[in-house]
Structures are given as structure tokens and as C-alpha cells.
Amino acid sequence: MQIEKYKIDEINQQHLAKHRRQFEFVAADVANLDLVLQKLGAFNIAIPSWALGTGGTRFGRFSGGGEPRSLEEKIEDVGVIHALNKSSNSISLHIPWDIPENAASIKALAAQVGLHFDAVNSNTFQDQPNQKHSYKYGSLHHVDKAVRKQAIEHNIEVIKYGVQLDSKALSVWLSDGSNFPGQLNFRRAFQNTQESLQEIYDALPDDWKMWIEYKPYEPNFYSTTIGDWGQSYLLASKLGAKASTLVDLGHHLQGTNIEQIVSILLMEGKLAGFHFNDSKYGDDDLTVGSINPYQLFLIFNELVEGMDARGMNHAKDIGWMIDASHNVKDPIEDLLQSVQAIKIAYAQALLVDKNTLVTAQNNNDVTLAQEILQTAYRTDVRPLIAEASLLAGGSIDPVGTYRKLNVRANLIKERGLKTVATGL
Ligand code: PSV
Numbered sequence: 001m002q003i004e005k006y007k008i009d010e011i012n013q014q015h016l017a018k019h020r021r022q023f024e025f026v027a028a029d030v031a032n033l034d035l036v037l038q039k040l041g042a043f044n045i046a047i048p049s050w051a052l053g054t055g056g057t058r059f060g061r062f063s064g065g066g067e068p069r070s071l072e073e074k075i076e077d078v079g080v081i082h083a084l085n086k087s088s089n090s091i092s093l094h095i096p097w098d099i100p101e102n103a104a105s106i107k108a109l110a111a112q113v114g115l116h117f118d119a120v121n122s123n124t125f126q127d128q129p130n131q132k133h134s135y136k137y138g139s140l141h142h143v144d145k146a147v148r149k150q151a152i153e154h155n156i157e158v159i160k161y162g163v164q165l166d167s168k169a170l171s172v173w174l175s176d177g178s179n180f181p182g183q184l185n186f187r188r189a190f191q192n193t194q195e196s197l198q199e200i201y202d203a204l205p206d207d208w209k210m211w212i213e214y215k216p217y218e219p220n221f222y223s224t225t226i227g228d229w230g231q232s233y234l235l236a237s238k239l240g241a242k243a244s245t246l247v248d249l250g251h252h253l254q255g256t257n258i259e260q261i262v263s264i265l266l267m268e269g270k271l272a273g274f275h276f277n278d279s280k281y282g283d284d285d286l287t288v289g290s291i292n293p294y295q296l297f298l299i300f301n302e303l304v305e306g307m308d309a310r311g312m313n314h315a316k317d318i319g320w321m322i323d324a325s326h327n328v329k330d331p332i333e334d335l336l337q338s339v340q341a342i343k344i345a346y347a348q349a350l351l352v353d354k355n356t357l358v359t360a361q362n363n364n365d366v367t368l369a370q371e372i373l374q375t376a377y378r379t380d381v382r383p384l385i386a387e388a389s390l391l392a393g394g395s396i397d398p399v400g401t402y403r404k405l406n407v408r409a410n411l412i413k414e415r416g417l418k419t420v421a422t423g424l
Pocket residue numbers: 050121173213215248275283323
């Protein structure tokens with residue numbers, strides 16, 4: 001299933017007059033319009049291969065129909081997303097959920113729809129059939145060296161798959177932790193993790209990175225061995241320049257000031273990138289921007305400020321990815337919404353009047369500083385996003401166009417109603 005460009009253009013045509021009116025209204029007040037449009041055009045967010053099927057909870061799963069049954073079909077779906085929004089030009093694989101058996105043909109298929117491969121993710125939080133040792137009590141931190149070795153070897157195997165696909169980063173999330181006080185010697189668990197990661201780090205190709213994700217709880221409910229950004233940062237610092245900290249927005253306790261964490265990691269050159277999602281209670285994996293869009297904007301405000309201060313390339317120098325799950329929505333629609341929400345927050349951050357903000361900060365003018373941020377946040381930047389998409393050959397309104405083209409109905413016709421995406 002591929003969407004032909006002329007179909008997107010036809011639908012764009014129907015909305016063009018309204019779009020022009022709205023665009024000119026907002027554009028009139030954007031001083032750096034060309035730069036904003038150029039930055040939005042260059043910005044892409046990777047789609048995880050595990051997010052294209054309907055997710056579930058431990059209480060059940062309700063298939064939406066027409067889900068991808070293979071890696072090839074997942075690539076097709078990301079191709080659909082990218083054709084519509086022109087901002088999703090890569091896919092991130094979780095191994096062994098998605099194994100690229102024939103890397104050359106998988107790469108060629110992806111290239112046909114304008115995609116490349118983002119970070120590869122290892123999985124030592126589940127036991128796989130025929131696996132010798134169990135990860136019930138952890139993987140890289142395990143008390144038994146044989147289990148650690150098995151987990152190290154898995155990560156090295158994932159790097160090998162990634163090399164075949166031209167990925168440039170290994171993303172490591174460990175569920176390792178403990179469920180009850182006394183179960184674990186924290187220090188030993190941390191040291192074991194460090195030693196194991198060092199072996200994996202030593203196997204990284206020269207131009208690769210290691211992204212270390214943290215999470216406070218779940219599936220373990222007393223401690224997690226890489227439980228917060230401090231522990232991830234400590235490991236990344238000990239490992240070396242190729243290792244850095246990955247921020248998954250859902251992996252924080254309620255009320256955590258994520259934008260401050262982002263700012264400090266960026267300052268230290270240790271911000272790997274993001275797993276974007278939104279959350280009301282915990283690691284809810286909800287659509288990006290659906291619960292707390294202001295927080296997302298504040299994160300982007302720190303990113304734009306910090307990346308500019310370090311002379312970094314917004315589009316390339318850190319990893320941008322979605323890590324969300326969709327229990328009741330069409331996954332493709334949900335991912336389109338997430339990408340739009342990220343671009344909205346980014347565009348708003350680009351509109352912040354930085355010079356006046358710096359003056360306000362230096363004068364301790366708290367009211368003015370707040371006004372400056374909120375003026376940018378309250379600007380309806382959607383016409384800017386639509387214009388950038390239009391310029392890149394995408395859709396003015398990706399979700400609307402997806403619906404008008406009946407993509408899901410066609411996928412159901414092709415793949416069937418009762419589908420279970422692989423890997424879930
Ligand atoms: C864990 O909650 C996590 O955020 C990690 O990134 C995993 O790789 C992913 O979710 C699996 O769904």
C-alpha cells in the first residue's frame with residue numbers, strides 16, 4: 001500500500017484557499033519565517049516498528065484490523081505516514097520483535113518509500129523461546145555471570161543487525177530491578193550493569209552511539225537499576241563519549257521537571273535523544289501532546305536554546321523518536337497526531353523571542369519572561385506546519401487526508417480484520 005502524491009495534492013487543493021488565509025495571518029508576525037519553515041522542513045521523527053499495531057494492556061487487546069503482519073508491512077505503514085507528513089523518514093527496530101532476516105532487501109524496501117533505519121533496540125526484558133538463561137531476575141545486572149554474558153551477546157548481535165541496516169545507535173532499556181527490599185545489592189547490581197555495558201560499548205563501531213534509557217519503575221516495583229537520569233548519566237560518563245542518556249517522557253515520577261533534566265544533559269553533551277509520548281499517571285504511552293502540551297513546549301524551548309548555544313543541528317544531532325502505544329485508536333492516525341504535536345511544540349519554541357527573554361531573565365523580570373514563553377505557546381502555529389509539509393510535498397492535513405483516502409479500509413481489505421501485528 002503506497003499513497004500516490006497526486007492524491008495528496010488533490011486533497012490539498014481543496015483546502016488551499018483556507019490554508020493560505022490562515023498561513024498569511026500567522027506568518028505576518030513571524031520575523032524569521034524562512035528559517036522556521038526551513039527548520040520544520042528538515043525535522044524528522046523516527047517511528048518505532050512496535051507502534052504500528054494496536055497495543056494492549058495486561059487486561060486485554062482489541063485489534064483494530066489491517067495491522068501489519070510482517071516487518072515489510074510495518075515499513076509500508078511508516079511509508080504511508082511519511083508520504084502524508086514528510087516528517088517520519090526513519091523506522092526504529094526492536095530485536096527480536098522485528099528481525100531483518102534479509103537486510104539488503106529490507107533496506108531497499110525502506111528506501112523505496114524514502115525511509116532509513118534509526119536506532120536499533122535490544123530486548124533483554126523478556127525471555128525468548130529456546131533461550132538458555134532466564135531474565136526473570138534481570139539481565140545485564142544479574143548475579144549470575146552466565147546470564148549477563150547471554151544478555152551482552154544479544155546486544156552485540158543487535159549491533160550487528162543494525163550495522164547491516166546502516167543504523168548508527170544502539171538503544172538500551174533494561175527492566176532490571178527488584179520487587180522487594182533486600183532482594184538486591186544496589187551497588188553490585190549497578191557495577192554489574194556498568195561492566196556489562198562496557199563490553200557492549202567496546203563492540204560498538206566507531207561511528208555508533210549507545211543510548212541509555214532510564215525508568216523509575218515497572219515491571220519492577222521497588223527499584224530499577226537504571227532508575228533515573230542520574231544513574232543513566234553516571235553510566236554514560238563512565239563508559240565514554242559514545243554513550244549518552246535517552247529521555248523517554250513517560251519515565252518520570254509525577255511532577256518531575258523534565259525540561260530542566262533536558263537542559264542539563266544537553267549542556268553536558270550527554271543528551272542522546274527522546275522517546276516521545278504523553279502521560280497522565282505513569283508510563284502511559286499516550287499520544288504525544290494529548291495530556292500536557294505545555295510541558296512538551298517547555299522541553300522544546302530548552303532544546304532550541306541549548307542546541308543553538310552549542311551550535312548543534314536541530315534535525316541531526318540528537319535522536320527523535322516516538323514511543324507510544326495505541327489501545328483504542330488507529331495506530332497510524334495516532335502516530336500522525338504525535339508527529340504533528342511534536343512539530344507544533346518545536347515551531348512554538350522557534351518563535352520564542354530569545355533576546356527579550358534573556359533581557360527579562362537578567363533583569364529578574366519574572367512576569368515578562370512568563371509572557372514571552374506563553375505568547376509563543378499560545379500562537380496557533382498549525383498553518384506553519386501545514387506550509388512546511390506542503391513545501392515538502394506532503395499533506396496540509398495528514399489525519400484528514402488519511403481518512404479521505406480510506407487507507408485503513410484498504411489495509412483491512414488487503415490484510416484482514418483480525419490481525420495481530422508481529423512482535424506485540
Ligand atoms: C520501556 O517502557 C520502553 O519505554 C522502552 O523504550 C522499550 O524499549 C519500549 O518501552 C518497549 O515498548
